[in-house]
Amino acid sequence: MNPDQNPEHILAASAHRNPYPYYAALAAGPALVFDAPRKLWIASSAASVKDVLGNPACRVRPVAEPVPTAIVGSAAGEVFGHLVRMNEGLRHDAPKLALQRFLAGVDLDRVQARTGALALQTAGQGALRGAALSRWAFEVPVMAVADMLGFEEAELPQVALWMADFVACLSPLSTPEQLAAAGEAASALLTRFSGLAQAAPAQPGSALARLQHEAAQAGWHDAQALLCNAVGLLSQTYEATAGLVGNSIVALATQPGLLDAMGREPGPLLQMVNEVSRHDPSIHNTRRFVAEATQVAGVSLQAGDVVLLVLAAAGRDPLCNARPDEFLLERLDREVPGFGHGAHQCPGQALGCSIAAAAVRALLVSGRLKDAASFSWQYRASMNARIPVFTA
Numbered sequence: 572m573n574p575d576q577n578p579e580h581i582l583a584a585s586a587h588r589n590p591y592p593y594y595a596a597l598a599a600g601p602a603l604v605f606d607a608p609r610k611l612w613i614a615s616s617a618a619s620v621k622d623v624l625g626n627p628a629c630r631v632r633p634v635a636e637p638v639p640t641a642i643v644g645s646a647a648g649e650v651f652g653h654l655v656r657m658n659e660g661l662r663h664d665a666p667k668l669a670l671q672r673f674l675a676g677v678d679l680d681r682v683q684a685r686t687g688a689l690a691l692q693t694a695g696q697g698a699l700r701g702a703a704l705s706r707w708a709f710e711v712p713v714m715a716v717a718d719m720l721g722f723e724e725a726e727l728p729q730v731a732l733w734m735a736d737f738v739a740c741l742s743p744l745s746t747p748e749q750l751a752a753a754g755e756a757a758s759a760l761l762t763r764f765s766g767l768a769q770a771a772p773a774q775p776g777s778a779l780a781r782l783q784h785e786a787a788q789a790g791w792h793d794a795q796a797l798l799c800n801a802v803g804l805l806s807q808t809y810e811a812t813a814g815l816v817g818n819s820i821v822a823l824a825t826q827p828g829l830l831d832a833m834g835r836e837p838g839p840l841l842q843m844v845n846e847v848s849r850h851d852p853s854i855h856n857t858r859r860f861v862a863e864a865t866q867v868a869g870v871s872l873q874a875g876d877v878v879l880l881v882l883a884a885a886g887r888d889p890l891c892n893a894r895p896d897e898f899l900l901e902r903l904d905r906e907v908p909g910f911g912h913g914a915h916q917c918p919g920q921a922l923g924c925s926i927a928a929a930a931v932r933a934l935l936v937s938g939r940l941k942d943a944a945s946f947s948w949q950y951r952a953s954m955n956a957r958i959p960v961f962t963a
């Protein structure tokens with residue numbers, strides 16, 4: 572792939588070496604453009620992305636297919652069907668409020684300390700680069716969230732394996748074997764969360780007890796949906812935070828002077844991760860499905876239309892962030908469209924950034940990133956996520 576050539580099309584952009592000039596041209600063009608071969612509308616400026624995300628006719632799932640047909644009837648389908656991320660209205664609002672309050676109450680200092688410890692344990696001894704570094708970037712964040720949710724330390728590697736299997740059900744590219752494994756993983760995770768939920772009344776300070784309390788306060792009384800959304804906290808973490816960790820390492824390897832500066836004084840690492848999540852985010856796009864005829868920026872959309880929202884382009888829109896192509900640790904009013912906007916905006920932003928910063932800090936201070944400038948990587952094949960795969 573030639574980094575000086577534009578991606579072949581919008582769905583090839585998140586895995587392209589440098590999609591940002593292509594995104595800039597798109598965002599400077601019309602508010603919505605129709606991509607006929609892929610049969611989707613593209614919104615890429617900050618304003619048009621916000622417009623679509625705020626439009627009630629634009630839904631998170633196609634009306635006729637609330638759960639992907641391939642997983643209907645499996646445990647993976649059950650989890651998917653309950654996720655706040657995949658629902659609107661009553662099945663979204665109270666659960667979302669409960670999750671938001673639960674996540675807002677998380678002790679981020681404690682999570683950072685635990686993440687640092689898990690990051691070092693998982694890194695093992697000696698150098699960490701190539702495939703081992705990629706594996707580490709996936710494992711640490713999901714283990715940190717499972718730890719926060721009350722799993723025993725000895726179970727954390729298994730949770731990471733289950734999650735690797737489960738997220739396959741979210742991809743249209745998965746094979747039947749992968750979908751079967753996703754169902755088994757969902758079933759195992761639900762059983763395990765059910766055990767944690769049953770133990771919660773006797774452990775009022777536990778994460779599941781807090782989640783149950785917030786659910787009751789929000790008027791969310793569906794115990795099985797709560798378990799499914801607990802699985803959802805792990806799945807929402809998994810690829811997005813692995814990508815944020817990976818893209819932060821890429822920033823250290825490529826942004827002039829950054830590795831030296833962070834090596835001398837890792838204090839501003841959280842600021843660095845925040846800027847990475849704007850400048851080179853892990854989630855490049857999301858979709859909306861038009862449920863009834865509507866208008867966005869003067870363009871008529873019909874029921875059945877699909878809109879691709881290029882969050883990564885919106886983060887580089889100069890009307891959203893000044894000097895958008897520059898990587899600046901100190902930004903006043905940094906806007907980060909990569910965490911979404913409106914009703915479905917990510918409630919895990921602070922948690923995800925804290926985990927990514929703590930994981931990268933552990934590598935930095937243990938000296939494992941001193942050769943980062945010599946790392947090499949490609950990007951994982953994905954239509955929406957940007958996750959570096961380190962090759963050396």
Ligand code: HEM
Nearest residue numbers: 655656804807808811812857909910911914915917919923
């Ligand atoms: C750090 C990397 C992360 C990124 C880049 C990210 C990004 C996003 C984005 C873009 C959305 C909105 C999707 C849409 O509207 O179509 C979202 C939703 C969500 N995220 Fe995150 N996320 C991250 C980490 C996390 C973590 C750590 C958690 C929780 C443990 C989390 C929980 C959620 C939930 C529950 C939703 C659904 C919200 C709703 O539909 O109302 N995320 N995330």
